Amino acid sequence: MSDSTIKAVLGPTNTGKTHLAIERMCGHSSGMMGFPLRLLAREVYDRVRAIKGDKAVALITGEERIEPPNARYFCCTTEAMDRLGAGKGGPHAFVALDEAQIGADPERGHIFTDRLLNARGREETMILGSATLEPLVRKLVPRAEMVERPRFSTLSHAGSCKLSRLPPRSAVVAFGTDQVYAMAEALRRFRGGAAVVMGALSPETRNKQVELFQNGEVDYIVATDAIGMGLNLDLHHVAFAGLSKFDGKRKRRLTPSEMSQIAGRAGRHQRDGTFGTLSGMRDSRGAPPEFTDEEIYAIEEHRFAPLTHLFWREAEPRFDNLATLIADLEMKPEEPELRPAPEAIDLAILKRLSDDPIADSVKGAGSVRRFWEACSLPDFRSVGAGVHASFVKRLWQDLREGYLGADFVAARIAELDRMQGDIDTLQGRIAAIRTWAYISQRPDWVLARDEMFARARAVEAKLSDALHARLTERFVNRRTSLLMKSLGQDGSALPVELAPDGALTVDGELIGRLDGFRFAVAPDATVADRKMLLAAGEKALPALLAQRA
Known part of the structure; x- marks a missing residue:
């Protein structure tokens, strides 16, 4: 070639x-x-x-x-x-x-x-x-x-802003599940809700949450740094709730390049975008998150320090025996631009199980290759090398004999076919079913492979639907969101209907009831929502009453 x-x-x-x-x-x-x-x-x-x-x-x-x-x-x-x-x-x-x-x-x-x-x-x-x-x-x-390739649009720093005053079509980037949930809860109170995007979500759930934002049902999205890759959104502004993250080993400040990857979600195509921080936030030392002048310049001008090395690991190791395999995977590269990769979880599992008595069953190049493939099973559940090694060990006990039985795999999938539970419970089940989907689609691991894979994908789809429903239920107040968008409109333009029984609705959402000439807001409205509901009623009722007269 x-x-x-x-x-x-x-x-x-x-x-x-x-x-x-x-x-x-x-x-x-x-x-x-x-x-x-x-x-x-x-x-x-x-x-x-x-x-x-x-x-x-x-x-x-x-x-x-x-x-x-x-x-x-x-x-x-x-x-x-x-x-x-x-x-x-x-x-x-x-x-x-x-x-x-x-x-x-x-x-x-x-x-x-x-x-x-x-x-x-x-x-x-x-x-x-x-x-x-x-x-x-x-x-x-x-x-x-x-x-x-030059960027189609410009990206500029907009300073800090309160969460309650974020402009519409904004993303809040938080680091850690707890902070994501806290930001989304606050936006539900202030702005009617937000879509939620995290790396732990299944692609199906992530797509449905993004769709909530893209179709305008909510004007805000709260995400981890997972938003920085692969999500093309109609975003005008990106607000950072923090500028530090835990990278698996330590908590550190984001590099300017990482900041730019996230901030660059704003202003897609030929529409300019802005980025900034949330005021009122504090890091572990009590200091507010603020960009330095150097970081702002680097992000706006797209000027970053070049990479000095890439990580490398032997991609075609020998499978003579486990010791040879491990030695090849720990080999150092010859090129000065390459560095040996830190020990990944697949290699950690291999080394841990090579010291286990189960390694005595791994003999011959074919068996060593198959054992390495089992050790390479991704840790979708993020349980760490110790727990994951136990799972792989149990998996190998079946794989060394040939195939996993269809009944056994079907039973594991059926155990996860439950839609009850909160957000964290459903996320845990999705991680587990992703493991069985991976196992089921391997060409030589499972009997009745196509059927088992179809079952696993069907359960993942159902769990994703349930998780999307829980996220929307917790973090989106559709009535508040509709009213926030309609506050600047002419009352006659609001999609308001007055039912014969006096129920006043905006786009199907109940905002209150009219009893004679007295309007009462919906009894389930929060204190923060009451003013908006009253304002919406005052805007819409004159035109509706005039029609009835």
Whole structure:
């Protein structure tokens, strides 16, 4: 493939990099794209399917596999894509890697680095990512042609703002579930509610929460830093509730590049956006979160320190025995731009179980490879190496004998088919069912694979619906949201109806009752809502009473 072109399309958020890659892929006879999130892979899969048809496009992720027999275009998570960008018939004509700068991430970086170094299209390869990646691409992929993409819109600092005075179409970025919930509860009181987006949500729940915001049912969205990747929203402003996060090892301040990735969600396409902080917030030292002048300049001008290294791990280890496998996975890279990846959870599980008596059953290259595949089961439940190792050990006891029985897998899936419980309980069940969806779609792990996978996906869909309902119930007050939007309108323009029994509703939501010429607000209204309900009634009633007269 020496004649194929390699292009590194680098730049800030909102530069149309992914859109360009989709156009290029659809112009080739076949293609494969790797994405950092299942959510993104699914979104692009739907877009390419609309262009090329259902039979020509495949979706490959750790938990989902939709692969028509004659598929020519593959939308994958980076972990699930072929490391060389090839298919059954050899290399695809086009290959692209999205968000390639994740190669600098200690946890997942080695996978992105491997694809950046090895995944190649027969005719064209695209490396998409931040401009901070440019020096490393020049050294590691010297053939690559650099393509800079300017941002379509400007991003400017707007200072700090109270939560109660946030402009409509704003996102609040919080760090930690408790802070997300607190911000969403406050916005429910002040502004009628907010959509909630967290990394722990399933893609289905995340999509439904985003839809609440996109269709205008709520004007605010509260999210963790998961919003910084893969969510294209109609946002005007991003407000940071804090500027520090726990990165798995310690609590640290966000880097300017991380701040920009999140702030860049505002002002998509050719509409300008703003970013700032929430006033009244305090960090662990009691100081308010504030951007420095240097950080503001870096974000507004998209100027960041270049990456100095990427993480690497041997992607094709030997499977002679467990000791050889571990040694290969801990091998150091030869290139000075690469660093050995910190011990990921899959390697931690492998090393822990290699010291367990169960390792005596792992003999022969085929068995070692299968054992490594079991250790690579993602920790969807985020329970840590100790608990996850126990689960993998139990899984291996069945896998070493051949397959997991369909009855056993069906029973585990049925245990999770319960929609009762609060938000945290449902999130826990979704994490667990994602584990069984991953196990069920493996080609050689489960008997009646297709049936078990369909069951797991059906339960995940039901749990996602239930979680979306709980989130909406807790964090959205539809009546308050409607009234907040209508306060500046002419009373005659409000979607108000007066029923024969005196019930006054706005777009189907009860705001009060008319008894003769006396209007009383709905008895379930909060103290904060009473003034708005009275104002809405005073606006609408003159026109309604005139119609009746």
